[in-house]
Amino acid sequence: MANQSGGGGSIESVLVENRVFPPPKEFASRAQISSLDQYEQLWDRARAEPEAFWGELANELITWIRPFSTVLEWTPPHAKWFLGGTLNVAANCVDRHAEGPRADKPALIWVGEPGDERTISYKELKDEVSKFANVLKGLGVKKGDVVALYMPMVPELAIACLACARLGAPHTVVFGGFSSEALAGRIQDCSAKVLVTADGGYRRGKVVPLKANADGAVDHCPTIESVVVLKRTDDDVPMVEGRDRWWHDLAASASADCPAEPMDSEDTLFILYTSGSTGKPKGIQHTTAGYLLGTAYTTKVVFDLKEDDVYFCTADIGWITGHSYLVYGPLANGVTSVMYEGAPNFPDEARFWKIIEDHKVTILYTAPTAIRAFMKWGKQFPKRHDLSSLRLLGTVGEPINPEAWIWYNEVIGGGRCPIVDTWWQTETGAIMISPLPGATPTRPGSATRPLPGIVPEVLDHDGNPVPDGHGGLLAITQPWPSMLRTLWGDDDRYRQTYWSMFPGRYFTGDGARKDADGNFWIMGRVDDVLNVSGHRLSTMEIESALVSHPAVAEAAVVGKPDDLKGQAVAAFVTLESGQDPTDALKKALAAHVVKEIGALARPDVIRFTESLPKTRSGKIMRRLLRDVAAGVESTGDTTTLEDLSVLAQLRQGDEG
Ligand code: PRX
Numbered sequence: 001m002a003n004q005s006g007g008g009g010s011i012e013s014v015l016v017e018n019r020v021f022p023p024p025k026e027f028a029s030r031a032q033i034s035s036l037d038q039y040e041q042l043w044d045r046a047r048a049e050p051e052a053f054w055g056e057l058a059n060e061l062i063t064w065i066r067p068f069s070t071v072l073e074w075t076p077p078h079a080k081w082f083l084g085g086t087l088n089v090a091a092n093c094v095d096r097h098a099e100g101p102r103a104d105k106p107a108l109i110w111v112g113e114p115g116d117e118r119t120i121s122y123k124e125l126k127d128e129v130s131k132f133a134n135v136l137k138g139l140g141v142k143k144g145d146v147v148a149l150y151m152p153m154v155p156e157l158a159i160a161c162l163a164c165a166r167l168g169a170p171h172t173v174v175f176g177g178f179s180s181e182a183l184a185g186r187i188q189d190c191s192a193k194v195l196v197t198a199d200g201g202y203r204r205g206k207v208v209p210l211k212a213n214a215d216g217a218v219d220h221c222p223t224i225e226s227v228v229v230l231k232r233t234d235d236d237v238p239m240v241e242g243r244d245r246w247w248h249d250l251a252a253s254a255s256a257d258c259p260a261e262p263m264d265s266e267d268t269l270f271i272l273y274t275s276g277s278t279g280k281p282k283g284i285q286h287t288t289a290g291y292l293l294g295t296a297y298t299t300k301v302v303f304d305l306k307e308d309d310v311y312f313c314t315a316d317i318g319w320i321t322g323h324s325y326l327v328y329g330p331l332a333n334g335v336t337s338v339m340y341e342g343a344p345n346f347p348d349e350a351r352f353w354k355i356i357e358d359h360k361v362t363i364l365y366t367a368p369t370a371i372r373a374f375m376k377w378g379k380q381f382p383k384r385h386d387l388s389s390l391r392l393l394g395t396v397g398e399p400i401n402p403e404a405w406i407w408y409n410e411v412i413g414g415g416r417c418p419i420v421d422t423w424w425q426t427e428t429g430a431i432m433i434s435p436l437p438g439a440t441p442t443r444p445g446s447a448t449r450p451l452p453g454i455v456p457e458v459l460d461h462d463g464n465p466v467p468d469g470h471g472g473l474l475a476i477t478q479p480w481p482s483m484l485r486t487l488w489g490d491d492d493r494y495r496q497t498y499w500s501m502f503p504g505r506y507f508t509g510d511g512a513r514k515d516a517d518g519n520f521w522i523m524g525r526v527d528d529v530l531n532v533s534g535h536r537l538s539t540m541e542i543e544s545a546l547v548s549h550p551a552v553a554e555a556a557v558v559g560k561p562d563d564l565k566g567q568a569v570a571a572f573v574t575l576e577s578g579q580d581p582t583d584a585l586k587k588a589l590a591a592h593v594v595k596e597i598g599a600l601a602r603p604d605v606i607r608f609t610e611s612l613p614k615t616r617s618g619k620i621m622r623r624l625l626r627d628v629a630a631g632v633e634s635t636g637d638t639t640t641l642e643d644l645s646v647l648a649q650l651r652q653g654d655e656g
Pocket residue numbers: 274320321395396397398399400421422423424425426427447508509510522523524525531534535536
């Protein structure tokens with residue numbers, strides 16, 4: 001296994017801020033969980049009686065069509081939760097609010113990048129979701145059919161997710177920044193029957209050509225029978241007769257009455273692809289009841305929700321954070337969720353702050369990489385706006401450096417808003433380790449304590465707990481409702497990836513350290529997964545993209561520490577004989593990666609080299625390449641290196 005990616009060396013903290021921030025008194029006095037004692041009692045109780053704990057929560061937070069009879073059936077590594085129960089996620093997120101006092105409350109407040117806005121009440125959302133569910137039905141979508149969504153951040157994306165949930169058709173959302181090739185690979189893997197896309201979406205004032213990309217993908221996807229196209233821009237797009245239909249044409253004649261399908265607890269709600277340490281993305285499979293409970297529960301307690309909260313999660317629905325904390329978690333709780341289409345610096349660097357002022361946002365949930373960009377742009381942008389409506393801040397996606405934490409606290413939170421640094425993964429479905437804002441003293445750089453019901457441990461390679469203060473591997477030792485159930489179509493890979501390291505316990509792929517107070521400090525990935533601007537990328541996927549270019553003989557990709565992105569992508573490439581190592585070729589290779597995967601995987605640095613450092617058995621020594629990319633001396637063992645002169649050559653080579 002590789003060392004901590006990006007850092008090189010062993011798993012050790014690089015964080016130095018030692019201040020502890022207790023929950024502000026005023027905040028704690030109104031919080032659902034308002035003291036550390038109360039948190040500890042809850043955690044201990046959940047540890048002692050997990051089934052009673054989760055069973056009670058499931059009855060409290062979910063509206064069941066038929067009650068469940070068994071809380072958990074655990075045959076490691078497969079868990080089944082809330083057996084015997086039936087429910088519908090769309091009915092829980094929409095219908096039950098559409099009929100009571102929340103009927104006219106905004107469910108979604110949407111801000112388009114060009115400045116257009118829409119507010120959709122729970123009652124209206126129910127009609128929109130039902131209509132689109134009928135549209136999908138009209139296209140032959142039935143319970144169990146997979147629907148792919150490749151869309152901009154517009155309300156129709158949330159509506160389409162919920163319409164799928166209403167019918168029991170698992171959705172797979174593909175982030176709009178992925179290329180045709182990446183979209184095709186995902187559709188092929190899950191055999192989606194319908195693709196929902198848009199003519200385009202806005203990003204920094206330009207149109208992202210989603211329909212053109214979708215056309216390129218669908219040509220290679222024989223399972224797609226129909227393509228539904230939302231009109232978002234003024235661009236003309238070609239429509240394929242018999243296959244492509246406009247959303248507005250279909251919705252115009254669709255009825256707003258569509259009964260919600262009773263789903264079994266363990267039926268699949270969605271598949272979301274994420275990068276693993278091998279080339280092929282993994283289809284993470286989440287189920288109906290467990291996922292709904294995980295997101296509803298964690299949104300409620302981590303964000304200490306109040307009825308009048310206006311909650312703004314800045315993630316794209318193409319990622320798990322958007323699924324769990326823009327759509328399902330907030331809507332299950334009946335709060336108002338704010339959704340923004342575009343870039344944080346369009347038309348200027350104050351865009352988020354304007355949205356917060358305009359809509360009186362109370363809770364902001366964003367990524368450390370965004371906070372670092374805000375810091376770089378300067379205080380003058382947030383200072384232009386009234387941010388006094390904010391009462392709570394959250395971060396997710398990567399470790400937050402103390403400087404960014406303190407800036408977020410002072411400049412955005414005005415020193416009065418607790419910060420919840422939430423650790424979790426696509427696989428976990430919901431937040432696992434996080435402060436509870438009214439109870440947990442926060443420490444910049446630590447996600448602090450596990451939520452009640454979650455039992456993490458830091459282990460050595462043999463599976464023994466390491467002493468407090470020492471780095472090790474982060475595992476989760478008890479099943480939890482929103483855990484992934486398997487990888488779509490590849491249960492062997494599921495077992496291998498998550499359960500072979502510590503049989504019976506879930507291996508996260510992260511390194512971590514626990515301090516004497518029980519706080520967890522996440523140290524980043526220990527496998528070949530990169531975290532670039534909070535986005536997960538596989539080194540091997542980028543390597544395969546590079547070697548699929550005819551000029552490339554071999555490629556090795558590693559993470560390089562980056563002040564803004566956390567990690568940047570550094571590629572070391574050897575060329576086929578006769579190829580010239582020119583700047584033009586570097587550009588062509590970068591463009592090739594963008595074509596194969598998407599702009600988010602574009603290498604920041606490409607280095608041509610005559611050979612790659614390898615062990616005598618032929619394994620690429622990535623640790624050495626990480627040190628070269630980071631510009632640090634390798635302190636580790638190089639005795640297994642086949643040819644020491646390779647390293648010397650790499651150190652002399654130019655970057656760029
Ligand atoms: O390395 C951890 C990092 O992001 C990984 C999960 O990535 P993904 O599945 O794309 O989900 C991102 C959003 C949940 C983890 O294995 N990570 C996520 N949150 C944190 C984090 N690292 C440190 N601190 C966090 N709060």
